Amino acid sequence: MKRGNIIKLVTLVLIVAAAVALSIKPLVDPSKGIPLGLDLRGGVHLVLQAEPNKSGAPITNDDMDKAKAIISKRVNDLGVSEPVIQTDYNNKRLVLDLAGVSDPDQAVNVLKTTAQLTFKDPKGNIVLQGAELTDAKAGQDQSGTGGYVVNLTFSSDGAKKFADLTTKYIGQRIGIYLDDKLLTDPTVNVPITNGQAEITGYSTLQAAANDAVLMRSGSLPVSMTITEKHQVGASLGIDSLHKSIQAGIYGLVFIFLFMLAFYRLPGVVADFSLVVYGLIVLWVFWMFRVVLTLPGIAGFILSIGMAVDFNIIIYERVKEEVRAGKSLRAGVESGFSRAFITVIDAHVTTLIAALTLYYFGTGTIKGFALTLGVGIVASLFTALTFTRLVLRLIVGISAKLNPAWFGVRRDV
């Protein structure tokens, strides 16, 4: 009997147990833990497609950057925490992830008003473009009527045009349009020549602020349409999260039991390795800020099922080696090196699938491919380091270890 090995094994068990206990809190921490996808915490995922304008001018990357800046501004004005906005230059798209929006419909409404801001004279001719407006702010009406106003500031160029407009059409209504939709049509009271205008007559600050946001963020260089939208209610997301965690726990427990029943002592090692495997994968997610989505969790659970495979291949191989007359210790060594070749070939093919899926996939599919890929690499790593170490320690305890513990029947 080698007492040293037993002590090492016990220490290892304690270390893993401590690692699990210490990992739970940082991993599930709402702000610093593994980030959850919108489908798990509620929110809106939006894909906006830039449409070429009527003149058919191509959309440049610069246009996309401008559009992104404007949309980002609107998102911030909405008070969304940690918005994720990405530009897909190839397809001319903006991808937005807005988590925890209380009223997604309203949010999309404001964002989606990606239209171009124009000022039109009473005859409907466009006089001013949104780009010539430098600022728009909501505020209280200073004249004491108790209403709310939007204060406009124009660029010097815009100020000139606005002066012309307001001088020419005094007493008439000028229209402020977003695309072809009338936002407001104030009456010109006095000619405004200093580039500082005020639109009065809003009954609530909210209404004024909404218009101000739309005017301030100015015209997008391109108009955009929604090509994809996934909106998940907050409690629905939590429900999905609970369900998938439950699925994961049940799956894990049954795999544990199966391995125990079938492989006895090595089964314990396999289960133990699975815990280490799970821990490694979750920490990798945490480290690289991999956003966990519903398909991602499904991929993770699936990868647990597949991670056991390495153990099964090794154990079956060890059994064969022992049956062929080797000692347990020699069997474990040659079983490992032989199984390694098998596993590498088998896993590379799966990895090929995961990589192509990651490369071609979009959105949630990418998340799934990533969890699958991380899972494959982590399972190889766990088996080669941890499982091998533990098995060596066990067979090193005594030369007279009963092979039956490894599920080997000597009589055949």
Next chain:
Amino acid sequence: MEKGHPATYEEVQKIHPLYFNIVKKRYWWFALSLLVIVPGIISLFIHGLNLGIDFKGGTMIEANFTKAVTQSAITDTMKSVGLSGEVQLSNGNKSVLIRTEALQQEKQTQLMTALQKKVADYDKKTLQVDEVGPSMGQELTRNAFWSLLIAMGLMIAYISFRFQFVFAISGIIALLHDVLVVVGLFSLFQWQIDSTFVAAILTIFGYSINDTVVIFDRIRENETRMRRGDSYEDMVDKSVWQTMRRSVNTVVTVLIALFSVFILGGESTKVFSLAMLIGVFSGAYSSIFNASQILVEIKTHMKKPTKGGKAVRA
């Protein structure tokens, strides 16, 4: 080998209580596979697949109302805002699933307000809206097709490099078998597919070949130990049985994982886990019963002209 010897064919046969010659009966296995695949392919040509909005484009709204509602109330309200589409009720007629064309935001708001006014109040916290433009669906299909093709090419290259080209071909045929089984069954039963179905098919692609490669690995190992006069068929049969426990046990653990996702994982992963369940099962079947047998078939045909077929087997 310092002591003992690698198991002989006879020993392998004795270890497995259920032993029978899997390779000899190969035409039965091929027939069984065709029995599942052919109806699927026919259905695929006649009915196609039941494509969800991820492919066709459209809007899917899932709302939970505060009281039970009726199908006609919903359809009438939809009509009042100029929309039509499929309506499904569940959960004591409180949960409603609406499928309709791709809506821009104004239209959606209009519909939801109309529903709230004319039908009943709904819970905003559990509202789920999925909308996909028609062009996205084509993109998804195109991407899926390309990724399958590229993954297949890479796999053939890798297996040819590590094994032999015939192994790669046999493996890929077994792989296409699994994909056809899944796609065919989804067409036969007209289960609706979404973008996760694509992920499932590709995972099956990766997983099934993994299963096959483990058996091929054993064939490769045993092939080098073959002596003159040994039958290739018997060697393959031995290899399949030597890896049988592993094949069965691994598929069991994966199925356990998938079953728990299927049963407990909620609606949104149902399509994925169902496709995976079928695919993994079919993958295990094709790995054990088809892939190596196809290999034997190709190898015997290749050898015939030089060695005169059955005469070699004594």
